């Protein structure tokens with residue numbers, strides 16, 4: 001029953017865990033309620049991201065998105081479609 005990162009992101013997006021979405025010229029910022037905590041996520045339009053979760057702190061210099069960053073993207077796609 002291991003949930004993939006994309007599954008988790010979809011669940012976060014579907015259950016309204018992505019909140020306080022703010023758009024800036026070069027990035028989008030949001031707060032995502034995770035399993036135990038609230039995370040501050042920033043997704044930059046150049047494809048990189050930043051997140052205060054453990055995964056994000058290790059990997060935010062890459063484009064290997066954490067579930068919170070993916071959830072933010074999914075939420076935005078839903079809004080614009």
Ligand SMILES: [Zn+2]
Nearest residue numbers: 051053066068
């Ligand atoms: Zn994260």
